[in-house]
Amino acid sequence: MTGSDKHAAEFAEMAQERDRRNRPVKRHDSMLQADASTxxxxxxxxxxxxxxxxxxxxxxxxxxxxxxxxxxxxxxxxxxxxxxxxxxxxxxxxxxxxxxxxxxxxxxxxxxxxxxxxxxxxxxxxxxxxxxxxxLGVDGSRYAKDETARQMLRNRIGAADEDFVILFLGRFTFHAKAHPVPMYLAAERAAKRMPGRKVHLVMVGQAPNDRIMSMYRTGAEQFAKTASVHFIDGQDDDLVHASWQGADVFLSLSDNIQETFGLTPIEAMAAGLPAVVSDWDGYKDTVIDGETGFRVPTTAPAAGDGIDLAFRYQTGRDDYDRFIGRACMVTSCDLDAAADALVRLAEDPELRAAMGKAGRNRARAFYDWSVIIRxxxxxxxxxxxxxxxAPEVAPRQSSETASPFYPDPFHIFAPHPSFALGADNIVTIDGGDPDADFQAILAHEVCTFSQELMLPSEQTAALLRRVSASGKVTVGEIEQWIDDRRWSRLHRTLPWLAKFGLIKLSEQ
CATH class of the missing domain: 3.40.50 (Rossmann fold)
Known part of the structure; x- marks a missing residue:
């Protein structure tokens, strides 16, 4: 369902490419257009x-x-x-x-x-x-082993076969994804514990602006002096693919409240990489500690310690980015545990291989799109x-609108008029020539606004002639002339006619 022709065409094309059952794609502007098969x-x-x-x-x-x-x-x-x-x-x-x-x-x-x-x-x-x-799911076939891509990445960063390459992939927004400094520190501590092994931390992504990018680079220079930090453009699909292939482990110390799942550890598993991640949000579900990687303990303030943060956000003193950024800044990961996991994986290639294999199997069994769609x-x-x-919740009454936020104006504003139109009200002609007077009204656009919600013109003209012939009738009597499915239109048409002097409405 969409009001956009472009979105509808794009979805139809995508669905036809991927649906092996070749089911038809129907486009609706509203679900009220949907047939019973929907x-x-x-x-x-x-x-x-x-x-x-x-x-x-x-x-x-x-x-x-x-x-x-x-x-x-x-x-x-x-x-x-x-x-x-x-x-x-x-x-x-x-x-x-x-x-x-x-x-x-x-x-x-x-x-x-x-x-x-x-x-x-x-x-x-x-x-x-x-x-x-x-x-969420991944297309596991995209992460099949590719030795050429592996060498491309390692050649680009100057990593020898025996070097240890750690990969982070994600948006460079420290307040909304994963703060980079804890990852720099974890890589640095790991590098210092392995003086005979060169450690590379590859940061793949994009920053929202040059200032943030500069902060990431400056932080790497400040906090990672033994480990080498490399930045890769996350919009370059070839380099992204090469990064998954060329790394030895995946690292993501997510520490923000806006993340609820985290797709990159799934991609890492699909690529056969052990994952070292924070014990945080959806990572708790996806990475099996000790089997497909390691989860690093995290700490955050207890309930009650963020009331003033919430109030600053509520009152506009902080925008959303500052709100989640403040929460991020007081969330921590166990850096020693992260470094321990990296060192253990660096020094035990058999463990890396076993975890990589377990990760591939888990990604295929639980996170491949074929499984998710089922x-x-x-x-x-x-x-x-x-x-x-099941019983229906809040069945709609025949006299109420679909939403109480969009009430029937003639119900909510019932106190406004002297009287509301009812079956006992009297209707009389208020003019000399109903046909001529009606045609004169129809000739003026200022009088015909919303006429599509009234009775059809031909039916209204016939109604006027009949009222003229009767002399005086009640609304209830006129209702008998009209199909009851059109009574709401009739009840709008009569005050409209009275508005412009064609009929007169009175209580008795």
């Missing part, structure tokens, strides 16, 4: 507001909603997750969490708001949607079964 709307994000309210305008059992977590730390996303408690989400809807940590964060966010609502209203509200854990399809089938049986 069972699930996959949302590329964790917020459901517009989609849930749109579905409530029709049949809430018509299809499921399925979203996926990305960053969970911004005020907009936290508000969206909190709002799950109040949205018309159903037991047949799901937010896919890419890691167990992501699921815990989503649950804590909803519980936090539920606690407030409970104290505010005295009512305990429980979320209704499912929160399955399905990770997991999504299984989820959608499960949601279909639930949709057939």
């Amino acid at each position: 069972e699930c709307l996959m949302i590329a994000g964790p917020t459901f507001d517009a989609f849930a309210w749109e579905r409530r305008a029709g049949n809430q059992r018509a299809y499921s909603l399925s979203g996926v977590t990305h960053t969970l730390s911004s005020d907009r996303i936290i508000a969206g997750l909190s709002n799950f408690l109040l949205l018309p989400l159903q037991p047949w809807d799901a937010l896919v969490c890419t890691s167990q940590v992501a699921r815990d964060v989503v649950t804590r966010t909803m519980e936090n708001y539920a606690d407030y609502l409970g104290r505010r209203t005295g009512v305990k509200i429980e979320p209704t949607l499912k929160l399955p854990v399905i990770p 997991s999504y399809e299984d989820l959608w089938l499960e949601l279909r079964d639930i949709r057939e049986k």
